[in-house]
Amino acid sequence: MKNKNIAIIGAGNIGISLARGLVASGEIMPGAISLIKRKVETISHLKELGFVVTDNLADAVIPANVLVLAVLPQQLKNVLLELRGLIKPGKHLVISVVSGVSVADIAELLENGVEVVRAMPNTAIAIRESMTCIASPSASRESIKFVEGVFNTVGETIEINEELMTSATALCACGIAFFLRAIRAASQGGIELGFHSDEALRMAAQTAKGAASLLASGAHPEREIDKVTSPKGCTIAGLNEMEFNGFSSALIRGIKVSAHKAGDLYNKGG
Ligand SMILES: NC(=O)c1ccc[n+]([C@@H]2O[C@H](COP(=O)([O-])OP(=O)(O)OC[C@H]3O[C@@H](n4cnc5c(N)ncnc54)[C@H](OP(=O)(O)O)[C@@H]3O)[C@@H](O)[C@H]2O)c1
Numbered sequence: 194m195k196n197k198n199i200a201i202i203g204a205g206n207i208g209i210s211l212a213r214g215l216v217a218s219g220e221i222m223p224g225a226i227s228l229i230k231r232k233v234e235t236i237s238h239l240k241e242l243g244f245v246v247t248d249n250l251a252d253a254v255i256p257a258n259v260l261v262l263a264v265l266p267q268q269l270k271n272v273l274l275e276l277r278g279l280i281k282p283g284k285h286l287v288i289s290v291v292s293g294v295s296v297a298d299i300a301e302l303l304e305n306g307v308e309v310v311r312a313m314p315n316t317a318i319a320i321r322e323s324m325t326c327i328a329s330p331s332a333s334r335e336s337i338k339f340v341e342g343v344f345n346t347v348g349e350t351i352e353i354n355e356e357l358m359t360s361a362t363a364l365c366a367c368g369i370a371f372f373l374r375a376i377r378a379a380s381q382g383g384i385e386l387g388f389h390s391d392e393a394l395r396m397a398a399q400t401a402k403g404a405a406s407l408l409a410s411g412a413h414p415e416r417e418i419d420k421v422t423s424p425k426g427c428t429i430a431g432l433n434e435m436e437f438n439g440f441s442s443a444l445i446r447g448i449k450v451s452a453h454k455a456g457d458l459y460n461k462g463g
Contacts, residue, residue, distance in 0.1 A: 194220045194343060200257035202250065202272055203264035204228035204236050207290055210319035211261065212244060214347035217321055227253035254279045259343075262289040262299070269294055273302040282307045286336055288343070290314060292362045292455045296329050296355060308332040310340045313361045314348070315369045323348030324368075326361035363451035371447060376401050 199221065201208040208228065216223050223243030228236060233248040240246045247253055254260060254276065264272050269291050280287070280303060287309045289299055296309045303309075310332045314325040325344040329337055337352065344350045353361060376397045383393030407417050422429040 194346070197221065197259050198225050198227075198257045199259045199261060200227045200229060200253040201261045201263055202229045202253075202276075203262065203268070204230040204239075204246070205263065205265075206316060207314065207318070208261065208263035209236070209239070210316050211263070211290070211314065211347070212239075214318040214321050214323070215343070216242075217319075218346035220346045227257065229253050250275055251279055254285070258284060258286065260285055260287050262287060262291050264291065266291050266293050269299075270302065273299060277303055277305070280305060280307050286310070286332075286339065288312050288340055292366065293359055293457065295358075296331055300331070308336045310336055311355065311358055312340055312344055313358060313366055314344060315366045317369060318344075318347045321347045324365045325350045326358065326365060327352050328355040328358050330355050359456040360452045362455040363448045367451045367455070368448070371444065372401070 194215075199215070201212055204212070208230075212223070212226050212228060215221050215226065224245065227245040227247060228239060229247055229250060230236060231248050233246055236246055245253065250272075260276070260280070262269065262272065282305055285307055287299065287303070287307055289296075289309060289311050290313060292313070296311055299309045300307070308329075308331070310327065310329040312325055312327050314323040317323050318325070323344065325348055327337065327340055327344065327350055329340075332340075341350045341352065377394070379397040379400070380390065380393040383396060384390050388396065404417070408414060418432070422432065
């Protein structure tokens with residue numbers, strides 16, 4: 194990535210998180226990353242960190258070789274129409290993190306045979322802990338490997354079939370909010386039991402991190418749950434009460450609804 198110049202088109206939540214994560218990885222200098230948005234005054238502070246900040250697409254795209262599309266699905270068509278005359282196949286590689294918009298949709302609007310790879314990161318990319326799903330039915334292996342390399346510097350990657358991209362959006366990108374809400378809810382239980390809110394949040398977050406780390410070390414969730422649920426004990430009592438109230442089913446149904454919505458955002462405008 195050392196010799197690359199990256200233009201991030203759509204410097205919002207995920208665009209800025211990506212830029213910060215890439216710089217934190219040490220693989221690229223902030224001066225090689227352009228951040229593009231229309232209301233550029235809202236990110237003028239990022240200039241002080243060394244990023245190039247601009248509202249002029251052409252100024253950023255012409256020197257770049259990697260273009261990251263990070264606008265909302267309903268904003269994408271206008272951006273692609275503007276990009277059409279600026280992009281050069283062979284020079285530019287397009288990475289789209291936009292939910293629900295296929296490689297074919299993007300390629301059709303760009304009209305010039307440029308390679309497009311989709312990536313679905315999450316906001317933990319800012320601290321280099323993203324789970325990023327990558328897909329492209331048409332890009333070369335070399336380009337897909339390059340995109341994996343980019344996102345491996347800011348977390349973990351997995352290559353998936355493109356038709357599973359909206360499912361990946363729900364599980365991993367929206368999933369950050371689902372897990373955060375679960376941790377927040379656990380901390381609120383802790384507050385009711387007598388802890389101050391900051392203590393309860395810290396305790397719940399570290400417990401969640403420990404649970405995730407057990408899985409990362411190769412454990413299976415149910416086997417780990419079995420270790421905590423002693424006969425007639427307090428864990429099984431709490432867990433069963435949660436399940437009677439639909440804990441697993443609420444997560445499963447929420448993820449399915451999110452995936453459905455993610456697939457509709459581009460074509461139906463949300
Ligand atoms: N947030 C997440 O966790 C996450 C995770 C994975 C993927 N995504 C996907 O990433 C995309 C962006 O999400 P987000 O949460 O980062 O949204 P966001 O915060 O609203 O960012 C979108 C940015 O695009 C800019 N923009 C809009 N039209 C533009 C144009 N014509 N030219 C240049 N910039 C333009 C907007 O700024 P101006 O209005 O100032 O132009 C805004 O800063 C979405 O497609 C989403 O599905 C998000």
